[in-house]
Amino acid sequence: MNNSLWTVMVFTMRNKIRSKSFIIMTAVLAVLLIVAGNVPYLIDKLGGGDKASRVGYAEGQQPQIVQGLKDYYAQLPEPNVELVSVASDAELKNALENGDVKGYLTFTDDPAVGFPKAVYNSKSAFEGGTTSSLTAALQYIKFDIISKDAGLSDAQKEQLFAPVQLSTEKVSFSDEEGKTEEQQGMAIGLTYAMIILLFMAVMISGQLIATEITAEKSSRVMEIIVTSVSPLKQMWGKILGTFIVAMLQLIVLIGAFVINLTMPQNKDSLSNLGIDLSSIDPVLLVYAIFFYLAGFFLYATLFAAVGSIVSRTEDLGQALLPITMITLVGFYIAMFGLNQPDSTLILVCQYIPFFSPFIMFLRIGLAEPAWWEIALSVGALIVTILAIGWLSAKIYRVGVLMYGKRPSVKEIIKAMKAYKI
Amino acid sequence: MNSLKVDNIIKNYGDKTAVNGLSFEVAEGEIYGLLGANGAGKTTTMRMILGLILPDKGDIRYLGKGYGQEQLSMLGYLPEERGMYPKIKVSDQIIYLAQLRGMSRKDADQNLKRWLEKFQVPEYYNKKVEELSKGNQQKIQFIAAVIHNPKILILDEAFSGLDPVNVELLKSTVKELRDAGTSIVFSTHRMEHVEELCRNITIMHKSNPVLQGPIKDIKKKFPQERVIVASEGGLNGLESITGVNQVIRHEHGGYELKVSAPEVGQLVLHHALAQGPITRFEVLEPTLNEIFIKTVGESHE
Numbered sequence: 135m136n137n138s139l140w141t142v143m144v145f146t147m148r149n150k151i152r153s154k155s156f157i158i159m160t161a162v163l164a165v166l167l168i169v170a171g172n173v174p175y176l177i178d179k180l181g182g183g184d185k186a187s188r189v190g191y192a193e194g195q196q197p198q199i200v201q202g203l204k205d206y207y208a209q210l211p212e213p214n215v216e217l218v219s220v221a222s223d224a225e226l227k228n229a230l231e232n233g234d235v236k237g238y239l240t241f242t243d244d245p246a247v248g249f250p251k252a253v254y255n256s257k258s259a260f261e262g263g264t265t266s267s268l269t270a271a272l273q274y275i276k277f278d279i280i281s282k283d284a285g286l287s288d289a290q291k292e293q294l295f296a297p298v299q300l301s302t303e304k305v306s307f308s309d310e311e312g313k314t315e316e317q318q319g320m321a322i323g324l325t326y327a328m329i330i331l332l333f334m335a336v337m338i339s340g341q342l343i344a345t346e347i348t349a350e351k352s353s354r355v356m357e358i359i360v361t362s363v364s365p366l367k368q369m370w371g372k373i374l375g376t377f378i379v380a381m382l383q384l385i386v387l388i389g390a391f392v393i394n395l396t397m398p399q400n401k402d403s404l405s406n407l408g409i410d411l412s413s414i415d416p417v418l419l420v421y422a423i424f425f426y427l428a429g430f431f432l433y434a435t436l437f438a439a440v441g442s443i444v445s446r447t448e449d450l451g452q453a454l455l456p457i458t459m460i461t462l463v464g465f466y467i468a469m470f471g472l473n474q475p476d477s478t479l480i481l482v483c484q485y486i487p488f489f490s491p492f493i494m495f496l497r498i499g500l501a502e503p504a505w506w507e508i509a510l511s512v513g514a515l516i517v518t519i520l521a522i523g524w525l526s527a528k529i530y531r532v533g534v535l536m537y538g539k540r541p542s543v544k545e546i547i548k549a550m551k552a553y554k555i
Numbered sequence: 556m557n558s559l560k561v562d563n564i565i566k567n568y569g570d571k572t573a574v575n576g577l578s579f580e581v582a583e584g585e586i587y588g589l590l591g592a593n594g595a596g597k598t599t600t601m602r603m604i605l606g607l608i609l610p611d612k613g614d615i616r617y618l619g620k621g622y623g624q625e626q627l628s629m630l631g632y633l634p635e636e637r638g639m640y641p642k643i644k645v646s647d648q649i650i651y652l653a654q655l656r657g658m659s660r661k662d663a664d665q666n667l668k669r670w671l672e673k674f675q676v677p678e679y680y681n682k683k684v685e686e687l688s689k690g691n692q693q694k695i696q697f698i699a700a701v702i703h704n705p706k707i708l709i710l711d712e713a714f715s716g717l718d719p720v721n722v723e724l725l726k727s728t729v730k731e732l733r734d735a736g737t738s739i740v741f742s743t744h745r746m747e748h749v750e751e752l753c754r755n756i757t758i759m760h761k762s763n764p765v766l767q768g769p770i771k772d773i774k775k776k777f778p779q780e781r782v783i784v785a786s787e788g789g790l791n792g793l794e795s796i797t798g799v800n801q802v803i804r805h806e807h808g809g810y811e812l813k814v815s816a817p818e819v820g821q822l823v824l825h826h827a828l829a830q831g832p833i834t835r836f837e838v839l840e841p842t843l844n845e846i847f848i849k850t851v852g853e854s855h856e
Contacts, residue, residue: 141654149643354638355648358699361605361632362655364624535607548569 138363142371143378146346150379160383164390171394186216187264189254190230190238192223196250199241202275203268215267230257237264249276321418325499326472328422329492331384333465335426336433339380340461341454343372343434344441347534348450351442356534365531369442373434380430421498424512429491432519433461439526442533443541460488468492475501484511487518556619557582558738559604559707564613566599573599574610575762579755581707581738586729588749588770589742591759592851597742598635600759601709604740605632617707628657631705635712635742637696641685648684649699656703663702670698674724690717697725701732708732708739714748726752746843756843760851770843777841777849779817784827785809785835796822809835 150156191200200217207213220229226238237256244251252272254265281291347369350356359368436457444453467489471480475497483489484497484507494511497503532549533541541549559581566574574596581587591597602608604615606622617626640648646667653663671677674694684692693716701708713729714722729752733739741753749756750770758766766773784790785808793802793810798819803811812823820838827833841849 137657138655141651145647145651148647350640353641354634354636355640357634357636357638358632358652359655360607361630362627362652535602 139367139371139374142363142368143375146372146375147379150342150376151382156379156383160386163383163387167387167391168394171391171397186214187236188216188218188234189264189268190218190220190226190235192226192238192240193219193221195223196241198279199250199252199272199275202278203271206271206274215264215271226255230255239268249279321415321499322472324418324422325496328426328495328499329465329468329472332426332429332491333461335380335384335430336461337458339376339430340433340437340457343376344437344444344450344454345447346372346376347438347441347530348444348447351444351534352446360534365534366527369435369438369527369530373431373438377430377434418499421495425491425495428512428515428519432487432491432515432522433457435519435523435526439529439533442530443536443546445536464489464492468496471496472500485514487515490515558618559740560614560616560619561600561604562614562616564600564603564610564615566596566603566608566610572762574603574759576613577757577759577764578613579757579764579767581740581755583738584733584736585754586733586739586741586752588753588756589740589759590744590746590749590756590847595759595851596762597759598711601632601711601740601742604707604709605630628703629706631700631703631708633697633700633708633710633713635715637693639684639692639696639699642683644680645682645684645687645695646680649695649702652699653702656705658703666702666704667698670702673728674698690721693717694721694725697728706737708737709742710739711742712744713741714743714745746847750843758847758850766846766850773846774840774843777846779820779838779840780814781839781841782812782814782820782823783809783835783837783839784812784823784833786827786831786833788831790827790830793823793826796826798822 203215204217207215207217218229218235220226220235220238223240226235226240229235230238237254240253240255241250242253252268254268256264277294278291281294286294350359363371437454440453440457441450444450464483467479467483471477471483471493474480480493480497484493484503486493490511494503494508494515498508528550529546532546536545536549557580561577561579563576563578564574565572565576577596577600579587589597589600599608603610606626615622617629620626646664649667650660650663653666654660658666668677668680671680676691676694679687679691679695684695687695697713700710710729714725717725726748729739729741733752741749743749753770755769756767756773757764784793790810793799793812796819798815799812800815801813803813805811814820814823817838824833824836827836
């Protein structure tokens with residue numbers, strides 16, 4: 135009789151895959167991901183290939199500083215500022231208006247500091263890149279001038295300019311060798327991706343499952359279906375069918391993303407950014423899949439149960455609110471935990487089954503939880519899934535035949551007794 | 556052996572009794588009428604037959620066997636409140652429902668085409684249900700109930716919302732199914748359908764079966780209290796005959812009399828003959844409608 139489970143699954147999948155909204159959504163997301171996958175390449179192209187901004191100065195004004203600026207930009211491998219000489223002060227504005235320069239510099243003396251105040255005049259006030267570059271350059275020149283006056287040697291100057299070095303290293307207590315910085319980065323990336331994917335899967339698929347069940351109820355097809363197949367099989371057929379479709383979609387999307395990242399034009403930019411797909415820890419991947427599945431089924435059964443007690447689609451959103459809130463809370467705690475994987479909040483939440491798919495995975499990816507922490511969390515999660523699955527099936531069994539206003543908990547329990555389940 | 560045997564079933568919801576000690580049997584090729592006012596316990600009874608709820612006490616046997624998974628495939632159900640998937644093609648959902656009842660895809664497809672042909676709507680095969688009119692949706696719903704050739708068919712208000720032509724079409728289909736050996740439990744508020752289709756009936760009132768048996772026997776229990784008499788000219792003095800309680804003059808000629816006993820009819824006939832030739836005279840047996848109202852209505856007091 136597992137035949138009917140299969141029939142429900144196939145029916146669910148067929149209708150979903152054929153629906154226009156599903157096809158359009160998958161296509162749109164795939165295109166977005168392909169664009170996102172090319173972002174490193176595009177950043178390289180746009181960032182590196184940027185033409186230097188032309189900055190004008192009046193000939194004869196502050197020649198020492200102008201010369202310093204020219205020298206400074208000459209020694210840069212890819213200068214982003216090019217200095218352009220303009221005959222006089224009055225000409226500067228014209229040059230800007232004609233588009234010969236993007237902006238121009240004017241100076242006013244400032245005896246208190248011993249270095250003139252500079253003003254960068256441009257058409258827009260948002261010339262962040264150019265101004266910060268100019269600030270750095272001017273700072274350097276000022277320092278240079280003053281240090282020359284103070285009679286510092288070149289070696290001393292070098293020492294002064296060298297930035298302070300501070301790097302972090304994660305200490306690993308288990309026997310495995312500590313993660314390299316690259317692995318660490320990949321772990322953060324994977325954790326982030328997994329949390330978002332799980333959140334989306336739960337919200338989208340969960341809503342879909344609940345909506346479909348309520349729709350079946352409100353259109354009264356349910357009465358025929360429950361007389362043909364046991365409610366339990368129907369519920370699981372629906373959940374599994376939706377799950378497979380969600381997986382399919384996920385595979386298409388991740389496939390599009392990964393293929394893009396491995397494209398030859400993206401290879402260099404990826405290694406520049408320190409992303410190396412092969413440095414993902416396979417154990418972490420296994421955990422990712424496990425927690426993804428656990429989270430999905432935990433929430434899917436809950437959504438199914440709620441869907442079964444609501445008679446009209448209009449009432450569904452309200453009835454789902456508590457579950458939606460729990461998911462949201464789990465998601466935001468996880469987002470917070472990305473920066474502080476060892477905070478007390480996270481340590482507590484890793485054992486709460488509704489949050490643990492998000493949080494325990496985050497801990498495994500970013501911190502070093504002891505084996506018993508993982509075991510306890512996974513154990514609690516599995517027990518909860520079984521309990522919720524059992525309870526949901528019971529609620530579903532009575533819920534699908536209860537019409538009218540949304541029943542209270544008391545009424546559901548009463549109905550369970552009456553139906554002898 | 557009877558196809559369906561309901562034996563003294565009792566169902567309580569909390570302290571409220573929904574069905575109290577109902578028994579009946581449906582033979583092969585029989586349509587059984589289950590009547591009752593709203594809330595009398597018909598739906599609960601049908602749900603118990605369908606195995607959606609278990610009776611607290613009593614037993615339901617299908618071809619001599621208790622309820623089980625294999626019983627599901629021999630049951631067909633047309634619920635009172637109609638419902639299909641509005642956005643899914645007729646063929647897809649009917650085949651799906653048939654598959655759930657254990658039919659193979661191919662057989663289901665063949666059967667569906669045959670049924671659509673029979674209802675003269677083969678073009679609906681590829682249509683979505685929401686595109687069809689209400690009456691046609693009803694036909695599709697009916698097909699969904701019978702697609703898998705059920706041995707036991709439960710029809711809850713099968714003809715509601717249909718035009719007279721389609722009522723006849725479905726009625727003749729139901730009769731064909733009956734003649735082919737299907738046992739049908741039939742529930743409706745339209746007593747003329749019951750009189751036409753059912754051999755035996757149960758009238759339920761407030762959870763209790765109050766009247767049970769063959770329609771013929773039931774009618775005999777109720778006195779013949781209506782007399783129709785018509786003549787070419789008018790008839791005078793009908794009211795003065797002893798035993799006549801009420802005289803209603805019909806617009807198209809003729810009188811309908813409520814009498815206290817069937818024998819009064821003879822007095823009426825004598826009285827009328829004395830006034831001239833009679834074109835019509837009939838002592839009517841009570842309609843099921845009257846019996847129903849009497850049974851259910853009276854015990855309301």
